[in-house]
Amino acid sequence: MRRSFIRYSLFSLCILPFAFAPLVVAQSTYNAYGTETRAIQKVLRMQQDAWNHHNLEAFMAGYWNSPDLTFFSEGREQDGWQATMDRYLATYGSPGHEMGRLDFSKLRIEVLGQEGAFVRGEWKLTMPNGKTPHGLFTLIFRKFSDGWKIVHDHTSASD
Numbered sequence: 795m796r797r798s799f800i801r802y803s804l805f806s807l808c809i810l811p812f813a814f815a816p817l818v819v820a821q822s823t824y825n826a827y828g829t830e831t832r833a834i835q836k837v838l839r840m841q842q843d844a845w846n847h848h849n850l851e852a853f854m855a856g857y858w859n860s861p862d863l864t865f866f867s868e869g870r871e872q873d874g875w876q877a878t879m880d881r882y883l884a885t886y887g888s889p890g891h892e893m894g895r896l897d898f899s900k901l902r903i904e905v906l907g908q909e910g911a912f913v914r915g916e917w918k919l920t921m922p923n924g925k926t927p928h929g930l931f932t933l934i935f936r937k938f939s940d941g942w943k944i945v946h947d948h949t950s951a952s953d
Contacts, residue, residue: 827905834903834911834935834942845896850887854879858936858943866948878947894919894927911935911942917949928952
């Protein structure tokens with residue numbers, strides 16, 4: 795009887811680490827993705843702050859500076875970082891056009907792996923004249939050597 799107890803105890807000691815291995819892997823995966831989620835949130839906060847300081851160049855730093863960036867809005871597609879910047883300048887940076895105060899809300903960040911993420915949320919501008927244009931957005935982020943960048947933006951406005 796004593797031998798079976800010893801065998802059972804040794805067996806338990808050998809199996810025990812494997813029983814907790816999935817928890818350790820799940821925790822490290824959560825921590826890695828939690829870190830990635832916070833990094834993406836930081837990009838969005840930086841963009842919001844840059845917008846609210848009327849700094850379009852700093853706002854655009856959250857986008858991938860590439861001709862392969864895509865931006866969908868108002869039923870039109872802009873291809874490339876420069877075309878997206880030009881759109882923002884024409885819409886918000888020219889005389890007579892106000893930028894207003896930007897707020898992001900209801901952010902849902904889904905990290906798809908170490909190098910990709912899907913973000914959904916709502917945007918709202920509070921304009922000096924009291925109007926509040928608002929809508930939804932879907933972003934695809936990709937992680938580059940210099941951090942997370944938006945590689946695709948689909949923004950829609952509500953009436």
